[in-house]
Structures are given as structure tokens and as C-alpha cells.
Amino acid sequence: MILRTVTSFSLRGGLFRATASCSRFYSSATNIRNTVYALSSGHGRCGVAVIRVSGPSCSDTVQLVCRRQGLPAPRHAALRRLFDPVTGEVIDKGLVLWFPGPGSFTGEDCAEFHVHGGTAVVAAMLDALGRLPGLRPAEPGDFTRRAFLNGKMGLTEVEGLGDLIHADTAAQRQQAVRQMEGDLGQMYGQWRSRMLKCLASVEAYIDFSEDENIEEDTVVRATEEVERLGQEVEHHLSDNRRGERLRDGVHVVIVGEPNVGKSSLLNALCQRPAAIVSPLAGTTRDIVETGINLAGYPVLLSDTAGLREAGDVVEKEGVRRALDRASKADLRVLVLDSPSVLQSKLPQITWVDFLLDHMRNLGLTTAESSCSDVMSAAACGANTVSTASSVRTMMSSGHDDGGFLDSSALRSAADTLDNVIVVLNKCDLLEEEEGCVFPCAKDLGVTVCSVSCTTSQGLDAFVATLADHVKQLCGDPLCGTPSLTQARHRSHLTQCLHHLRTFMQQVANDDLVLAAEALRRAMRELGHVTGAVSVEDVLDVVFKDFCIGK
Ligand SMILES: Nc1nc2c(ncn2[C@@H]2O[C@H](COP(=O)(O)OP(=O)(O)OP(=O)(O)O)[C@@H](O)[C@H]2O)c(=O)[nH]1
Numbered sequence: 177m178i179l180r181t182v183t184s185f186s187l188r189g190g191l192f193r194a195t196a197s198c199s200r201f202y203s204s205a206t207n208i209r210n211t212v213y214a215l216s217s218g219h220g221r222c223g224v225a226v227i228r229v230s231g232p233s234c235s236d237t238v239q240l241v242c243r244r245q246g247l248p249a250p251r252h253a254a255l256r257r258l259f260d261p262v263t264g265e266v267i268d269k270g271l272v273l274w275f276p277g278p279g280s281f282t283g284e285d286c287a288e289f290h291v292h293g294g295t296a297v298v299a300a301m302l303d304a305l306g307r308l309p310g311l312r313p314a315e316p317g318d319f320t321r322r323a324f325l326n327g328k329m330g331l332t333e334v335e336g337l338g339d340l341i342h343a344d345t346a347a348q349r350q351q352a353v354r355q356m357e358g359d360l361g362q363m364y365g366q367w368r369s370r371m372l373k374c375l376a377s378v379e380a381y382i383d384f385s386e387d388e389n390i391e392e393d394t395v396v397r398a399t400e401e402v403e404r405l406g407q408e409v410e411h412h413l414s415d416n417r418r419g420e421r422l423r424d425g426v427h428v429v430i431v432g433e434p435n436v437g438k439s440s441l442l443n444a445l446c447q448r449p450a451a452i453v454s455p456l457a458g459t460t461r462d463i464v465e466t467g468i469n470l471a472g473y474p475v476l477l478s479d480t481a482g483l484r485e486a487g488d489v490v491e492k493e494g495v496r497r498a499l500d501r502a503s504k505a506d507l508r509v510l511v512l513d514s515p516s517v518l519q520s521k522l523p524q525i526t527w528v529d530f531l532l533d534h535m536r537n538l539g540l541t542t543a544e545s546s547c548s549d550v551m552s553a554a555a556c557g558a559n560t561v562s563t564a565s566s567v568r569t570m571m572s573s574g575h576d577d578g579g580f581l582d583s584s585a586l587r588s589a590a591d592t593l594d595n596v597i598v599v600l601n602k603c604d605l606l607e608e609e610e611g612c613v614f615p616c617a618k619d620l621g622v623t624v625c626s627v628s629c630t631t632s633q634g635l636d637a638f639v640a641t642l643a644d645h646v647k648q649l650c651g652d653p654l655c656g657t658p659s660l661t662q663a664r665h666r667s668h669l670t671q672c673l674h675h676l677r678t679f680m681q682q683v684a685n686d687d688l689v690l691a692a693e694a695l696r697r698a699m700r701e702l703g704h705v706t707g708a709v710s711v712e713d714v715l716d717v718v719f720k721d722f723c724i725g726k
């Protein structure tokens with residue numbers, strides 16, 4: 177059932193980002209000398225609340241709160257009565273954990289108080305800690321920032337941890353765990369050390385080329401290695417934004433003429449009446465967005481205004497927004513009204529041409545029709561059928577015959593339709609022999625699903641098809657080399673690749689000094705990604721999405 181694969185999810189980082197934005201982020205690395213504390217478990221009444229403390233005053237804090245009952249054994253939970261150190265009042269009885277640095281998460285002395293999760297208990301604990309000298313409330317991401325500054329985590333691992341906290345779906349979680357465990361950082365680190373070796377070779381050659389100990393092919397081997405590195409970086413960059421899509425959500429837009437059932441489809445997918453449905457054409461004016469979890473993958477779904485020559489200024493703006501959203505989407509779901517398609521009087525036209533014509537009329541493409549305009553009548557003849565019978569053929573056979581596939585014109589038409597899923601809605605209104613026998617058909621790269629939003633017929637198959645497309649766009653986060661996940665990485669890696677190419681050019685120009693400088697710059701770009709070179713300016717950006725207590 178559709179219900180199995182689709183669940184709503186809150187859009188990326190809603191809760192945590194709101195929390196972070198309420199507070200000015202703490203940016204000075206020197207302030208890690210303070211001891212910080214925070215409620216690390218969620219806010220609100222709960223069974224157990226975890227309060228974390230990190231910093232040099234940590235052991236004193238534990239002993240004061242535990243009234244000199246002594247520090248628990250490292251990394252062992254100890255049951256203690258917890259006191260307000262100033263008033264001497266018992267606040268609660270709970271577990272205390274002591275993590276001496278540097279073997280702790282932050283790399284400095286840390287402690288955790290596991291107390292009963294009532295509002296008054298948590299408030300009393302935080303209040304008591306706040307009155308101790310040298311302690312201050314933690315800022316968002318303070319603990320992880322300390323871990324980074326103390327060399328416990330690289331920057332990509334920190335980002336992986338941030339993504340894990342924000343992960344709404346299984347695939348996002350898998351990608352984030354992989355990154356947090358260092359897969360991506362290791363790959364970048366290995367590239368950097370390979371570049372360092374090349375740089376050492378080139379510099380040695382510059383400094384000691386007269387020396388007979390330097391082998392003649394040193395520079396040749398370094399150049400070959402840099403070329404390989406360039407290819408690897410280029411390959412990593414040309415991943416069709418898989419990792420970024422998975423992290424941020426795949427943008428799917430529902431488009432089509434008014435009244436074809438776009439809003440009904442959106443509501444069926446998110447299983448709630450997110451958009452108004454009515455028999456009046458032009459009901460939806462603005463974009464209606466909702467996030468769904470599609471078989472473990474995050475999808476940001478947009479319903480749009482029906483595309484037509486708009487009557488008034490509001491609808492015109494709605495149509496403009498719809499077309500704009502469609503042009504930026506990763507996937508477009510083009511909804512058509514099945515009875516209208518079957519009754520279409522378009523003369524002698526192929527199914528692909530019909531779709532291209534339709535999309536052009538709606539303003540969704542400027543691509544020319546393939547068959548009627550480009551192919552000769554002879555080549556096209558065998559496949560030239562009326563729209564109605566073309567649709568019927570497609571529905572019953574699942575694909576067209578092989579002649580189509582050889583045409584480059586049709587291939588380019590298929591490319592235009594590549595990120596389009598066609599939904600033939602309202603199939604409940606067709607005669608039995610006309611529709612819905614094979615709800616999903618693949619035709620020249622365009623996927624066609626026959627559904628009814630009213631009876632739910634074909635919706636499961638459509639959801640499965642949509643999920644397949646989304647998975648293809650994101651890839652399997654557990655397979656292959658780890659994906660690039662952030663625009664920040666892309667920007668530095670693009671620069672890195674540019675410098676590697678400059679290295680090759682300078683070697684070809686016989687200018688090894690400039691070549692070495694290019695290699696140093698390439699390494700610096702990689703260092704910005706992993707945090708191996710000074711990144712103070714990017715830390716605020718990276719940590720701003722963290723929640724307090726992490
Ligand atoms: N019989 C039938 N009616 C449907 C189906 N899907 C939607 N409808 C009806 O078609 C009408 C239009 O549905 P909407 O979902 O509002 O269509 P829309 O494409 O969003 O329309 P606009 O917002 O005006 O562009 C409503 O009366 C729906 O109940 C279907 O599968 N079968």
C-alpha cells in the first residue's frame with residue numbers, strides 16, 4: 177500500500193535551526209577554556225533528561241553537585257543524590273557519568289547527569305550549575321565545536337554529525353553516519369596526502385635537480401599522479417549532486433493544466449488535505465509545498481497552479497511561479513486528464529510528440545516535436561498513430577517498437593522528457609477496455625503511470641515509480657565512494673580541480689615553481705573542506721545548525 181512507503185516528515189532542520197537562530201552563535205575558539213553545560217536531551221517532560229558538562233571545572237562541578245561523594249569511576253554510571261551546591265537542597269537522585277579528558281567526546285573533562293525528566297528537576301539542575309563560578313550555558317554546537325578544536329573530529333565528520341541530527345529519513349541517516357564515521361574525510365585526506373607527496377617530489381626536483389640522487393622521472397611520475405587525482409576529483413564532482421540531493425531532499429514538482437487532479441495527487445502522496453481540491457479550474461494559485469519520506473528518501477513535493485493563459489494578475493503570478501518551480505525541480509510529475517487525452521483530436525501524432533506538444537503549450541519546454549518535424553514520414557510511418565490509439569498501445573504493451581529508439585531526434589526528445597513522470601489521472605472515468613490495465617509503462621525514457629486519485633487505483637505503482645526515480649537521483653548512500661554532500665565542499669573541490677589543472681599547464685610550460693604553487697593551492701582547498709587548514713571563518717556556518725547540548 178501507498179501508506180507503507182510514504183510518511184510525512186518535518187522539513188530539514190526545522191526544530192534545531194529555529195533553536196540555533198534564537199541565539200547568537202559563540203565564535204571565539206579561546207572561549208573553550210570555559211566550562212559549559214546544557215540539557216542535551218530534548219526539551220519538555222520526559223522519563224530521563226541528560227545534562228552535559230564539559231570543560232576544566234568539570235570535576236569540581238561533579239564533586240560539588242554530588243556533595244563530595246567522590247567522582248564516579250571513569251565511564252561508569254554511579255547513582256548519586258544531587259544537591260544544589262549553594263542551598264544544599266536535594267534536587268534529585270540520578271546517574272552521574274564522568275568522562276575524563278582527553279578520552280571524552282569533546283577531548284576535555286566531561287560529565288553527564290541523568291536526572292528525572294520533569295520540568296522542575298531540569299530547571300533546578302540548570303539553575304544550580306549556572307550559579308557555579310566559571311560555568312556558562314552552552315551555545316548551539318558548543319560540545320562538538322570543542323571536539324573539533326581539540327582534534328577529536330574533522331570538519332566533514334562534524335558536518336556528518338550535524339546531518340545525522342537533522343536526518344529525517346533512513347537514507348539521510350545512512351549517508352550522515354558514513355560521513356560522521358569519516359569515510360568522506362578519509363577520502364579527502366588521502367587525496368591531500370597524495371598531493372603532498374607530489375608537491376614534495378616537485379619541490380625536491382626544483383631544489384636539487386642538479387643532484388644526481390633525484391631521479392629524472394620524478395616530475396613525470398608526480399604529474400601522472402596529479403592527473404589521476406584530477407580525474408578522481410572531477411569524477412567525484414560530476415555525481416549529479418546525488419549526496420546534496422539526499423541531504424537536502426529531492427525537489428519534485430507536480431504540474432499540468434488546471435483541474436487535472438494535481439492537488440488531489442499531492443494530497444494522496446502526503447496523506448492529508450494539504451492542498452484545496454475543487455471542481456473549479458484554477459483552484460490552486462500559489463505553490464503548496466510538503467515534505468514526504470518516500471521509501472526512506474526525502475522528497476520536497478510542490479503542487480502548483482494549473483498552467484493556462486491566466487485571466488487575472490494573481491493567477492498569472494501563480495503560473496509564473498509554477499513554471500519557475502518546474503524549471504528548477506529535480507523531477508517533474510506531469511498530470512494529464514486521461515479522458516481528455518483519449519478524446520484528443522490531434523491528428524496522426526506519436527505519443528512522444530503529443531507529450532512534447534503538450535509541454536510546449538503549457539510553457540514547460542521549448543523543445544521541438546521530434547517525429548512530425550524532424551523525422552521523415554517514411555521513418556516515422558510505422559509509429560505514427562492517433563494519440564488515442566498511441567495511448568492505448570502504450571498502456572497495453574508497455575513500450576513502443578524498436579524503430580523509435582534508433583532515432584537521434586527521438587533520443588533528444590526523450591532527453592527532454594528524462595526527468596518527467598507522466599501521470600494519466602482520472603482513469604476511473606475510462607471505459608474498462610481503455611485504461612489502467614498496465615498502470616506503469618516506460619516509453620522512450622518517459623515514464624507513464626495511469627492512476628485515479630479518487631479510487632486510488634494505480635497509486636501504489638506510481639509511488640513505487642516515483643521512489644525508483646528518487647533513488648536513482650540520490651544513489652545508494654551505502655554503496656560506492658561516499659558522496660559529496662554540501663555546496664561548501666563542491667565549491668572548494670571545484671577550486672581544487674582548477675588548481676590541479678593549472679599544475680598540469682605549468683608543468684607543460686616547464687614552470688615548476690608555478691606548478692608547485694598551484695599544487696599548494698589545491699591542497700589548501702582540500703584542507704578547507706576537512707578543516708586541516710584554518711577554518712575559523714567557516715566554523716560559525718558549520719555549527720550554526722547544531723542544537724544546544726550537542
Ligand atoms: N473522477 C475523478 N475525479 C478526480 C480525480 N482526481 C481529481 N478529481 C477531481 O477533479 C477535480 C479537480 O481536482 P484538483 O485536484 O483540484 O485539480 P488541480 O489540477 O489541482 O486543479 P487546479 O488547482 O485548478 O489547477 C476535483 O473535483 C477532484 O475531485 C480522479 O482520479 N477521478
Ligand SMILES: [Mg+2]
Pocket residue numbers: 438439440451452453459460479480482
Ligand atoms: Mg490544485
